[in-house]
Amino acid sequence: MPLSRYRFRWGLSGFFEFPTENARRILPRGLEPLELHHGSSVFSLTAFDFVDSEVGPYSEVVFGVIVPPLLGEEGRLAKSAFYPWQLATTTRAAREHAMNRWHLPHWPENVGIEFTRDARSLVVRVKAEGSPTAELTITEHSWQPASHLYQCFMQDDSGAYLTHITMEGEYSEHEEESGRMRLYDHPFNKDILLSEVYETPFREVWYRDGVQSFEPLVSRSAA
Amino acid sequence: MKEAAEESSPRRAAFTEYDYSNFYYAAGEDPINLLRPFNEWYREAKQHGYYLYSEPLAGAPTTRVRVRNNKTGEWRDLINLASYNYLGISYRPEVKAAAAAALERYGLGASGSPILSGTFDVHEELAEAVARFKDKEAAILFPTGYSANVGLIPALMRAGDTIFLDQYSHASIVDGAIMAKSRTVFFRHNNPLDLERKISGVKGKKLVVVEGVYSMDGDICALPDIVEVAKRHGARILIDEAHSTFLFGPNGRGVAEHFGLDKEIDFHLGTFSKSLGGQGGFVCGSRDLVDYLNAFGRSRFFSCNLSPVLAAGLLAGLRIAEGEPQLRAKLWSNVAYLRRRFAEEGVDIGNSSSQVMPVMVNNDARVFAVAEKVQDRGLFLNPVTYPAVPKHKSRLRISVSAAHSEEELEAAVQVIAGVLGDEGCLCR
Numbered sequence: 208m209p210l211s212r213y214r215f216r217w218g219l220s221g222f223f224e225f226p227t228e229n230a231r232r233i234l235p236r237g238l239e240p241l242e243l244h245h246g247s248s249v250f251s252l253t254a255f256d257f258v259d260s261e262v263g264p265y266s267e268v269v270f271g272v273i274v275p276p277l278l279g280e281e282g283r284l285a286k287s288a289f290y291p292w293q294l295a296t297t298t299r300a301a302r303e304h305a306m307n308r309w310h311l312p313h314w315p316e317n318v319g320i321e322f323t324r325d326a327r328s329l330v331v332r333v334k335a336e337g338s339p340t341a342e343l344t345i346t347e348h349s350w351q352p353a354s355h356l357y358q359c360f361m362q363d364d365s366g367a368y369l370t371h372i373t374m375e376g377e378y379s380e381h382e383e384e385s386g387r388m389r390l391y392d393h394p395f396n397k398d399i400l401l402s403e404v405y406e407t408p409f410r411e412v413w414y415r416d417g418v419q420s421f422e423p424l425v426s427r428s429a430a
Numbered sequence: 431m432k433e434a435a436e437e438s439s440p441r442r443a444a445f446t447e448y449d450y451s452n453f454y455y456a457a458g459e460d461p462i463n464l465l466r467p468f469n470e471w472y473r474e475a476k477q478h479g480y481y482l483y484s485e486p487l488a489g490a491p492t493t494r495v496r497v498r499n500n501k502t503g504e505w506r507d508l509i510n511l512a513s514y515n516y517l518g519i520s521y522r523p524e525v526k527a528a529a530a531a532a533l534e535r536y537g538l539g540a541s542g543s544p545i546l547s548g549t550f551d552v553h554e555e556l557a558e559a560v561a562r563f564k565d566k567e568a569a570i571l572f573p574t575g576y577s578a579n580v581g582l583i584p585a586l587m588r589a590g591d592t593i594f595l596d597q598y599s600h601a602s603i604v605d606g607a608i609m610a611k612s613r614t615v616f617f618r619h620n621n622p623l624d625l626e627r628k629i630s631g632v633k634g635k636k637l638v639v640v641e642g643v644y645s646m647d648g649d650i651c652a653l654p655d656i657v658e659v660a661k662r663h664g665a666r667i668l669i670d671e672a673h674s675t676f677l678f679g680p681n682g683r684g685v686a687e688h689f690g691l692d693k694e695i696d697f698h699l700g701t702f703s704k705s706l707g708g709q710g711g712f713v714c715g716s717r718d719l720v721d722y723l724n725a726f727g728r729s730r731f732f733s734c735n736l737s738p739v740l741a742a743g744l745l746a747g748l749r750i751a752e753g754e755p756q757l758r759a760k761l762w763s764n765v766a767y768l769r770r771r772f773a774e775e776g777v778d779i780g781n782s783s784s785q786v787m788p789v790m791v792n793n794d795a796r797v798f799a800v801a802e803k804v805q806d807r808g809l810f811l812n813p814v815t816y817p818a819v820p821k822h823k824s825r826l827r828i829s830v831s832a833a834h835s836e837e838e839l840e841a842a843v844q845v846i847a848g849v850l851g852d853e854g855c856l857c858r
Contacts, residue, residue, distance in 0.1 A: 410821065
């Protein structure tokens with residue numbers, strides 16, 4: 208099975224509670240948010256620092272809603288599933304590649320994505336049109352090698368799709384509530400009711416020095 | 431403590447990556463499609479540690495129990511630190527005699543809804559005794575503690591109202607809020623400041639729900655500050671004292687009494703399954719509240735009433751709890767002993783300040799191995815892991831009882847400290 212591989216230095220995610228009504232407004236028909244509590248769904252902010260790919264090195268930020276994984280017939284269980292509804296990259300080539308191959312909706316211009324490592328944390332600062340849009344701090348726990356399978360649901364005018372993504376690398380995950388997120392009042396964040404999203408992640412995930420592998424897309428009607 | 435960088439068994443690490451949320455949707459249109467993937471995961475999870483759940487007991491849940499190991503089929507005699515029975519009442523001779531007499535008199539069950547043919551004289555006696563004990567006008571019984579919450583909350587709250595829940599609320603409280611169809615807002619655990627942030631500016635009917643003692647961490651509700659915030663914003667307050675009734679306060683009425691806030695709370699809920707070791711739930715308050723719940727508490731209205739056998743046993747148990755305050759003193763003495771000894775041995779019990787003590791393992795992959803060894807060395811204890819508690823916060827949960835002897839508690843300390851030491855999970 209041909210895979211599309213993206214080698215990264217950092218891949219980190221913060222998972223934040225936000226209202227299920229907000230999640231439902233974002234999700235297309237046929238997808239349901241996974242609720243952490245009744246009425247409270249999960250917004251994920253993910254950032255990658257890719258060092259090697261078909262379109263060269265670039266950085267990327269992904270806004271997603273966590274959804275329950277689909278149980279397939281082949282017996283593979285996904286660790287988690289998500290619906291990315293807004294992505295942004297630092298290069299045009301990466302953006303066009305992701306839109307064409309993976310049907311992923313993107314912010315139309317290049318954005319600035321800066322990673323700052325300190326003793327126990329990694330801070331990502333995102334700027335669009337010269338203004339700050341998002342800032343994410345993820346803290347580390349313990350590191351171990353990992354290989355995790357995820358499901359990614361996509362949808363655009365051409366149809367609805369699903370791909371399996373494998374994340375491999377050194378991995379840290381915890382629920383110590385020590386990270387932080389700040390979303391700025393900016394068109395980039397227009398789909399999120401900023402006053403209702405938590406600023407402290409209930410879960411923090413951090414991959415380092417790894418590979419993200421996409422399997423070929425399948426149509427959701429066939430999944 | 432941090433988890434080890436490598437795991438000895440990749441299969442063990444694999445099954446811990448999943449939880450019930452992974453089995454929520456299935457391909458195709460047949461609901462049966464949900465079963466096979468879950469069962470494939472569960473078979474693996476069971477052999478690696480989930481077999482430690484639902485192990486059958488072959489006798490009363492006293493401080494020593496005979497338990498069948500679900501992996502080997504072997505029956506073992508273990509020191510029991512898993513059952514609630516905080517006052518050791520359920521197997522007292524007076525309780526058994528009262529239940530046996532009720533069985534002779536009434537037969538097995540109530541054979542009807544409490545609003546139709548299922549209310550017996552013993553139910554009324556029990557409800558009146560509960561109301562007297564809690565110093566309230568009236569009380570109403572429910573078949574279980576779960577049904578008390580899913581009966582009370584939707585009876586009070588409607589679509590368009592707002593319910594504020596602690597993030598660690600018991601499932602019955604959450605389900606009650608779902609059934610109420612109200613807007614549900616979770617505030618951070620035991621955090622009045624976050625409640626303040628969430629409740630500010632919210633209009634309309636508001637209910638704040640807390641628990642006296644939280645069942646996974648054993649910490650006590652920060653009731654004074656939460657009451658202050660709730661009252662300032664015009665919210666009513668419901669306290670679920672499942673794990674604190676008969677234990678806390680000068681008269682054992684619960685955490686609300688402990689803080690001198692009994693009269694400030696609008697709705698008091700409790701259970702008979704914890705301190706009395708029986709079954710059932712209750713709500714107490716004004717006569718108006720009880721009459722209203724008799725009509726609108728659907729989980730009670732549409733269930734068969736508590737068995738009169740159980741009601742008679744609970745009545746006898748309640749009299750013991752009221753008449754023997756030394757049981758509470760003994761319980762708190764046991765709790766103090768265990769706290770001191772765990773501290774001396776470097777065993778982390780988190781933020782517990784009650785008879786519910788989490789022995790923190792803080793290692794999701796290793797908690798089952800720890801639980802297995804603890805059982806092999808003579809203790810009956812259940813592991814608690816993600817998603818019941820946050821990731822890396824896995825633990826064994828201890829329920830201390832007044833019935834435990836110091837020798838039993840010391841034996842437990844030795845086993846737990848020994849196993850945690852072997853596994854590198856002591857905090858010193």
